Amino acid sequence: MNNAVKQFRLSKMVEEIEDYAILLLDENGNIENWNKGAEKIKGYKASEIIGKNFRLFYTDEDRENLKPESLIETAKTKGKAISEGWRVRKDGSQFWGSIVITAIHDEQGSIVGFTKVTRDLTDKMLAAEAIQQHLKELQLKNKELEQFVYIASHDLQEPLLTVSSFVELFKEEYGHLFDGDGQLYMEYINQATSRMRNLIKDLLDYSHIGRENGIRKVDVNGLLANIVSDLDQRIAVTGAQIIYGQMPSVTAYATELRQLFQNLIINALKFYRKDVPPVIEISAEPFKKGWRFNVSDNGIGIEPQHEEKIFLIFQRLHNREEFSGNGIGLANCKKIAVMHNGDISVKSVPGKGSVFSFTIAL
Template sequence: MRSTKRTRKRITMQNDAMKQGDQGYARTADALLRESQFERLVHAIKDYAIYLLDQEGHIVSWNTGAERFKGYAASEIIGRHFSCLYTEEDRNAGLPARALAIASEQGRYEVEGLRVRKDGSQFWASIVIDPVLDDKGVLIGYAKVARDLTEKKAAEQALFESEQRFRLLVHGIRDYAIYMLDPNGYVTDWNVGAKLIHGYHSDEITGRHFSCFYMQEDRDRGEPERSLAIALQQNTFQEEGWRVRKDGSRFWACIVIDPIYSETGKLIGFAKVTRDFTERRRAQEELDRQKDILSHTQKLEAIGRITGGVAHDFNNLLTIISSAADLLGIAGLTAEKRSKYVQIIADTAGRAALLTQQLLAFAREQPLHPEAFDIASRVQGLKHVIEMTVGAGVNVNVALPADLWPIHADASQFETAVLNLVINARDAMSAGGTLDIGARNATSLPSLHRDVGDAGIAGDFVALTIRDTGCGIAPALIDQIFEPFFTTKEVNKGTGLGLSQVYGFAKQSGGEVSVESEVGNGTSFTLYLPCAKAAIRSTTSKAIADTPKTVASTHVLLVEDNELVGEFAQTVLSEVGHYVTWVVDGEAALDVLETQRSRYDLVLSDVVMPGINGIELGKEIRRRWPDLRVVLSSGYSQALVHESDHGFEFLQKPYTLDRLLAVIR
């Protein structure tokens, strides 16, 4: 029995021992499996060299990554000391041993440096060495991980060298101040050009706000802050203006400010480029001054030519008038001759008046009386006069489309302009030729270099073209043909005022005149005049027809500050039976009317007078006594030119007796 029990116990112990043995075997198998998987994982890594060293630094394992970029197969390197991977200089310096010592003492060693491949070539590597300890904490070796950084290091080096070259370039620039600002506008970098232009050394200006370069008044207005704000809003800021150097002197600067952002889009500051344009500005100012001098000289030349032309023509006219007046003083002169000389004086005075009007037309200072009319019918009405003017040797073709828009201009001045262009064409075709007159609707004025300020205006216009087949105009003379008294014709063959009248009329009417010409192939003038609105009609001028000299007596209040004109008007009106009271200014006229309004049927007033002018007087009379007629008279008045006659009847000076009586009618 006792034996049976002992046998059972032994069998049980054997069974327990077998069970325990099976479990230990299972644990060992799992560990081996895990180690095998880890080893396969390590050996599969190709971008990192991962290997083990024993306590002395001999290589005991070698993965695929180590083999790939160090060049050794596992069979060639395992067992060798890892110092063979170092450069000769590092081995002589004891760097391998020191690396293991640091890893053992500090628990980690990390560095970047040059290493050597099997073929002797060097590469830049990132190295990490960790100590490997057993379960009891005893050092049994080292784990070493290395990565080839050659390409990355080369890229970093290239970037560094590029940045260095760029920095040297920027700091070597002397003609431009190039510097950096932080996001708040404080200087962080400063090149040589900035020192030369602004006067500050780098250590003097770095950390200071860039507003110190601005004028005090600009700082007070917040210009520095505004420039940075605009740079942020528009991604750039550019301007020219005065800036201040370190010594307080001013210079004219061209400034560009651009915001600088990081790769993530964060504002890191501003790049500021400044250039000293002081000398260029002075040169431009000197050039402008010379241009002004030249322009002034040209104006003086033109004034001299105008003065000479006016003096020449008026002297001729005055000679005729003076001679006719002398002849009238001869005793016993027959009535026929007396009438002849009077007519000569009257005709010559008319030519003098026409000369004055042409000068005013060129100066755009003549009073115009615009109205809406049709160009086609007006030109057709002139066709007979045109044909008579050019003579039988010139064939006249008038082709005007039926759909032309009506224009708004002074009809009388328009006809004068057309005839002046026709006469100019006739003189260019001394051997005969063809004169073509055509027109078209246009939606803008041409762009002319002669008068840029008036050119290129959009709107509705009618363009009337007069083209001849004459001798043409030399290119060098094109810019002068509209100047008064400039003419290429022979002496006494023209006044040089015809084209001036055309030019002045076109400009004052809100239009333009252009010319195209080729020597030997004729000339084409195109007159552009503004279209009329549907409601525009002639309202500012009253037609004054010739009337008989004997009219019903009228009480006239004459307001004239010129003694000769006032005495003449009073005398001739009195001679034909009118009652005239003559005062010399507007204030006196109002005083007379205040007490004697009922006496007067008409107020005839000059426009240009001391004190209140004729227009102001007329308005005041219209306000106080709206039923009293007012007629304005002037030879020239800026008020009439720029303000119009405000609906008052107008009598142009110089006037004849017939014209004066026609107003009184």
């Protein structure tokens, strides 16, 4: 195949490409050819545009700032210029273009022109902008919701404190007049106000997660050692073993990461099988840009249908007579994992134990 035929085939191949605008410019930026992709993206027919300068595709602001000339100059000095931005079609509408301008040299090394390849990325750009806008709206709503929860919970404490104070006064002044039923009713009121006080405290704790920016390098070995030390009494009472090997240092919200581990360990110490001392094993493994941690136990386990429910706020699987708590600990764990660009899940066998897995990817 001779050079003329090869050149013809190459020219026809470039001309037929529709997904990219592929242009040949002279040394001054004037357009010398026009393919189907250029017509599709920019709206001009070849007869309307060949011979005109590629500055035509730029916005008024870019032309005033000499953007086209700057790109040509970069291609001359560096061999290539790459840019993204809004470009103008024939009908005046704009598209987001990804542009590469490459210098063409003759045998002596002198620049004789440029190739210019443009790709229309408008759909991707608009989709990215929509996602960013949605994220901003979600962040704003989350802040508003957290503020509402904080204010509502804080304000609820005042009337509750009043109720508790008057109940105590009532018992002191008139308690000796109560019969058995009266004493029982007063005890119910005390228990109810105490539960409400704990619920409000838990709700406040939940709203506080992530309010302070405490991202730093955290030594998980030291963190776990401190938790085990703090839980020494519970561990002794249950006869528990907490086993873990060498742990990594991770970039994390230090306070919240401690709370996550502590909640999972406390749960394992709480939901254990009677006459079977808890054995809690903690391990870590690399995960994408971060780490996956596993906290396993040999406790009572969780039925499969409840494995998602347990991470919802105020969801309880057991009555208060069996196990204390308000059903917020694992909801806190979920929120903390999400804060770290991770997630949390559980795999469990009822009557044999559970494995909680969470990821940290900051």
